[in-house]
Amino acid sequence: MSAVIAEHGHDDHxxxxxxxxxxxxxxxxxxxxxxxxxTLYLLFALAMFFVGGAMAMIIRAELFEPGMQFVNPQFFNSxxxxxxxxxxxxxxxxxxxxxxxxxxxxxxxxxxxALPRMNNMSxxxxxxxxxxLASTLFMEGGAPAGGWTLYPPLVLQTGKALPFAxxxxxxxxxSSIMGAINIIATILNMRAPAMTxxxxxxxxxxxxxxxxxxxxxxxxxxxxxxxxxxxxxxxTSFFDAAGGGDPVLYQHIFWFFxxxxxxxxxxxxxxxxxxxIPVFARKPLFGYSSMVYATASIAFLSFIVxxxxxxxxxLPISGELYFMYATxxxxxxxxxxxxxxxxxxxxxxxxxxxxxxxxxxxxxxxTLGGFTGLMMSVAPVDFQYHDTYFIxxxxxxxxxxxxxxxxxxxxxxxxxxxxxxxxxxxxxxLHFWLSAxxxxxxxxxQHFLGLAGMPRRIPDYAIQFADWNMVxxxxxxxxxxxxxxxxxxxxxxxxxxxxxKVTDEVWEDAHKHGLEWTLPSPPPYHTFTTPPTVIPCDxx
Amino acid sequence: MKxxxxxxxxxxxxxxxxxxxxxxxxxxxxQGVTKVSNDxxxxxxxxxxxxxxxxxxxxxxxxxxxxxxxxxxxxxAANFHENTTVEIIWTIIPTLILIGMAIxxxxxxxxxxxxxxxxxxxxxxxxxxxxxxxxxxSGVHFESHLDAASEKAHRVDSIDPHTVPHYLLxxxxxxxxxxxxxxRFVFTAADVIHSWWVPDLGWKKDANPGFxxxxxxxxxxxxVYRGQCTELCGRDHGFMPIVVxxxxxxxxxxxxxxxxxxxxxxxxxxxxxxxxxxxNGAAVYLKNCVSCxxxxxxxxxGAFPALRGSAKVTAGIDPLIGFLQAGTSRxxxxxxxxxxxxxxxxxxxxxxxxxxxxxxxEIQPKAITPVYDDDDK
Numbered sequence: 016m017s018a019v020i021a022e023h024g025h026d027d028h029x030x031x032x033x034x035x036x037x038x039x040x041x042x043x044x045x046x047x048x049x050x051x052x053x054t055l056y057l058l059f060a061l062a063m064f065f066v067g068g069a070m071a072m073i074i075r076a077e078l079f080e081p082g083m084q085f086v087n088p089q090f091f092n093s094x095x096x097x098x099x100x101x102x103x104x105x106x107x108x109x110x111x112x113x114x115x116x117x118x119x120x121x122x123x124x125x126x127x128x129a130l131p132r133m134n135n136m137s138x139x140x141x142x143x144x145x146x147x148l149a150s151t152l153f154m155e156g157g158a159p160a161g162g163w164t165l166y167p168p169l170v171l172q173t174g175k176a177l178p179f180a181x182x183x184x185x186x187x188x189x190s191s192i193m194g195a196i197n198i199i200a201t202i203l204n205m206r207a208p209a210m211t212x213x214x215x216x217x218x219x220x221x222x223x224x225x226x227x228x229x230x231x232x233x234x235x236x237x238x239x240x241x242x243x244x245x246x247x248x249x250x251t252s253f254f255d256a257a258g259g260g261d262p263v264l265y266q267h268i269f270w271f272f273x274x275x276x277x278x279x280x281x282x283x284x285x286x287x288x289x290x291x292i293p294v295f296a297r298k299p300l301f302g303y304s305s306m307v308y309a310t311a312s313i314a315f316l317s318f319i320v321x322x323x324x325x326x327x328x329x330l331p332i333s334g335e336l337y338f339m340y341a342t343x344x345x346x347x348x349x350x351x352x353x354x355x356x357x358x359x360x361x362x363x364x365x366x367x368x369x370x371x372x373x374x375x376x377x378x379x380x381x382t383l384g385g386f387t388g389l390m391m392s393v394a395p396v397d398f399q400y401h402d403t404y405f406i407x408x409x410x411x412x413x414x415x416x417x418x419x420x421x422x423x424x425x426x427x428x429x430x431x432x433x434x435x436x437x438x439x440x441x442x443x444x445l446h447f448w449l450s451a452x453x454x455x456x457x458x459x460x461q462h463f464l465g466l467a468g469m470p471r472r473i474p475d476y477a478i479q480f481a482d483w484n485m486v487x488x489x490x491x492x493x494x495x496x497x498x499x500x501x502x503x504x505x506x507x508x509x510x511x512x513x514x515x516k517v518t519d520e521v522w523e524d525a526h527k528h529g530l531e532w533t534l535p536s537p538p539p540y541h542t543f544t545t546p547p548t549v550i551p552c553d554x555x
Numbered sequence: 556m557k558x559x560x561x562x563x564x565x566x567x568x569x570x571x572x573x574x575x576x577x578x579x580x581x582x583x584x585x586q587g588v589t590k591v592s593n594d595x596x597x598x599x600x601x602x603x604x605x606x607x608x609x610x611x612x613x614x615x616x617x618x619x620x621x622x623x624x625x626x627x628x629x630x631x632a633a634n635f636h637e638n639t640t641v642e643i644i645w646t647i648i649p650t651l652i653l654i655g656m657a658i659x660x661x662x663x664x665x666x667x668x669x670x671x672x673x674x675x676x677x678x679x680x681x682x683x684x685x686x687x688x689x690x691x692x693s694g695v696h697f698e699s700h701l702d703a704a705s706e707k708a709h710r711v712d713s714i715d716p717h718t719v720p721h722y723l724l725x726x727x728x729x730x731x732x733x734x735x736x737x738x739r740f741v742f743t744a745a746d747v748i749h750s751w752w753v754p755d756l757g758w759k760k761d762a763n764p765g766f767x768x769x770x771x772x773x774x775x776x777x778x779v780y781r782g783q784c785t786e787l788c789g790r791d792h793g794f795m796p797i798v799v800x801x802x803x804x805x806x807x808x809x810x811x812x813x814x815x816x817x818x819x820x821x822x823x824x825x826x827x828x829x830x831x832x833x834x835n836g837a838a839v840y841l842k843n844c845v846s847c848x849x850x851x852x853x854x855x856x857g858a859f860p861a862l863r864g865s866a867k868v869t870a871g872i873d874p875l876i877g878f879l880q881a882g883t884s885r886x887x888x889x890x891x892x893x894x895x896x897x898x899x900x901x902x903x904x905x906x907x908x909x910x911x912x913x914x915x916x917e918i919q920p921k922a923i924t925p926v927y928d929d930d931d932k
Contacts, residue, residue: 082708082712082715083709083710084712087790087855088790088792089858092787092789156856156857157858160790161787161789166748166787168746168748169747169748169789172747175857256765257765261765261766262748262765262766263763263766298632298634298635298636299634299635301635301636301637301638303636327760328761328763328768329742329768332664332665332668335664343656343657346649347650350645350646351642351645353613354613357620358638360617360621360624361616361620361633362632362633362635363620363630363632363633365620365621365630367625379614382613383610389606390599393598393656395591395594395595395598395663396598396602396660399759401785402752403785463582466581466583466584467582468581468585468782470785471785471787473793475716476723477724
């Protein structure tokens with residue numbers, strides 16, 4: 016340790032080369048720098064967003080009209096399964112880990128992440144996991160086609176791909192756990208002395224809580240899929256009634272993982288929204304401490320509501336009622352968050368740059384997804400909604416115009432900081448409006464389809480569902496193509512953007528809202544080599 | 556043009572939050588034809604309106620703020636960031652609303668769950684990919700497959716689904732129930748999990764292999780009610796619909812009698828012409844074999860073997876009969892097929908030009924030897 020410090024002192028007098036990045040492509044393989052790894056995560060997530068999106072385009076093309084046109088039903092099922100797995104484990108989760116890598120050290124006044132080598136390992140294990148998963152597409156019998164939930168006995172009918180898919184889940188799980196440990200260790204150990212817990216930006220808070228969720232749930236999922244593996248290859252009967260097991264047991268285990276898992280994707284979303292909205296409202300975040308407590312309550316509740324995904328599976332009446340009441344409770348802390356964001360905007364001096372536009376759209380459209388969530392928390396009514404397009408509409412509202420929109424917002428918000436260049440605001444706003452309109456054309460009609468009786472995960476449908484499916488597909492195609500604008504903006508901004516040199520704080524008075532805006536744009540390779548003493552804190 | 560107009564009407568109605576009564580253009584949950592389905596509909600509407608109300612309040616406030624509190628209008632930002640009173644209010648009010656929702660929801664849930672005092676029972680077994688219905692009181696027992704017209708239409712590119720009546724929502728043998736009687740359903744599955752859903756009855760219930768689930772209904776209005784499997788169950792998940800016909804008691808009694816009579820009829824094992832064998836064989840194939848082996852006999856690589864050019868199909872007849880009757884670890888036994896059906900389908904798969912096989916023989920029902928005997932036959 017002392018040697019490192021001595022070397023550090025030495026460098027200060029001469030040159031910085033020992034502390035700069037490795038030259039050439041090897042930099043991106045062996046890097047232990049939080050910014051490099053953050054960039055890798057974000058670019059990988061963006062690539063997977065397009066891969067998963069391409070699968071969604073295949074799904075929407077097949078559903079454009081009644082009849083089977085492009086793919087066979089088995090491949091269709093593989094597409095719905097892989098679309099979900101790639102988007103959840105390849106795009107949304109890694110994107111938030113990428114943001115955490117980039118932003119948490121900068122937000123808490125640290126030089127880097129606490130465990131930089133593990134950081135590198137968790138990224139490359141993610142790549143290995145996703146590539147292994149993608150390779151199942153080319154295996155005999157096709158990729159897994161039993162839905163992303165991998166329910167037995169159906170998933171056990173998968174061809175050669177099954178053990179590979181299970182092993183890829185293991186790798187993704189290990190990667191997530193390592194990422195979570197690193198984030199927790201960084202937040203708890205690396206804060207600048209003046210950065211007390213209740214001064215931390217909400218993004219840091221939500222990631223701290225998300226980190227604990229991940230550590231708690233990923234081993235559970237790994238256990239569940241390992242039981243699938245032994246049921247298939249080692250003659251156990253965890254999920255086979257013929258040997259004394261129970262297929263519904265898998266669903267309980269899966270959703271004990273699965274419900275917190277969906278909050279893994281939404282809690283950091285809340286954090287970013289709480290970071291962006293105050294800056295563009297030019298007002299402190301309303302109800303900081305209630306935001307923290309609401310996040311913690313939502314995380315706690317996420318562990319005790321899992322069977323609301325299973326209302327029709329044949330639960331005893333006491334179970335139905337308990338899970339209904341517990342689920343309804345989630346509306347309270349979630350409501351508090353929405354009210355707080357609204358109150359943050361209230362009497363502000365708002366401007367509407369692209370990050371703010373995406374954030375406002377997030378608040379509105381996430382709330383729509385929350386409403387349908389409230390509707391389906393009511394168990395008897397869920398006996399109608401369950402496994403229909405109403406559900407598909409619900410969770411896509413909470414994922415696409417919520418998590419994905421906020422990831423876009425985060426991209427626009429921090430790209431100038433990361434690159435030192437300003438993105439093209441006109442194209443950004445065009446991207447926003449195209450996305451915001453088409454995402455509703457895409458998903459809103461799916462509510463009608465579900466209520467009218469269209470089940471999810473079907474490759475073909477009755478004639479009365481034709482019109483809204485066509486509308487939804489058109490929305491889907493527009494949404495898909497619009498995202499190419501974002502790709503263009505990312506590349507353009509990295510290459511120089513508008514050519515306008517951005518200031519340290521980029522956004523007006525942003526330095527009042529977060530430490531990252533006190534750093535140069537782009538920030539130095541090692542963030543804070545000495546802890547900052549003045550902590551911007553707008554809530555006390 | 557009609558479509559554009561419909562779309563416009565649909566969009567307009569949505570915009571005003573109205574419901575349309577057009578049967579083929581539903582925007583809202585159907586009310587259904589049972590008391591439970593109506594209670595569920597009412598509950599759905601109650602919560603929907605609560606959400607609409609909250610939505611108007613929250614989004615109204617937000618958009619007021621977005622319009623008025625903008626920098627371009629010269630609005631100066633206030634600096635408040637806390638207000639304990641409003642924070643308590645907006646925690647308590649949602650709590651009260653939730654309690655208000657939970658009370659009717661609990662009532663409906665208990666009602667939905669109460670299968671006691673039912674007057675008849677039907678056992679429903681989900682199978683890949685059809686339903687099997689067994690009336691536990693009268694002994695009526697049959698399979699319900701997707702009807703032949705839809706089956707062909709989704710497999711053959713040249714058939715336009717729009718020309719098929721009730722495309723994908725029609726079956727060969729519908730479930731028939733009497734009106735005004737409390738019917739208890741027991742659900743199970745033979746292979747993977749399925750889920751039985753008829754929206755007009757107000758619920759769905761999973762059919763889990765190796766376990767029994769219960770549900771009940773009492774249909775008050777005679778009519779035809781359609782639904783589908785709602786738990787992903789593999790390749791043909793989208794092609795196992797449900798049709799329930801509710802009829803008055805006397806009609807139902809008559810249906811039971813004729814169905815039982817047909818069920819107990821001895822199959823006609825007399826010799827058939829080659830054309831008859833091929834036609835009957837094609838129908839049996841479409842119902843029982845096509846899901847896996849496909850309409851062109853090519854199967855699916857890595858999952859289902861091809862019949863086209865398969866030695867198993869074109870070699871000796873006796874091993875083939877034994878194979879079909881016994882099944883394998885991957886293929887179910889088709890011992891349920893009667894001798895005349897077996898003879899027809901064997902003739903068909905050995906000779907059908909659409910499967911690319913041409914052995915040039917035929918087998919008559921009487922020649923089917925009981926390699927693997929099934930008690931039910």
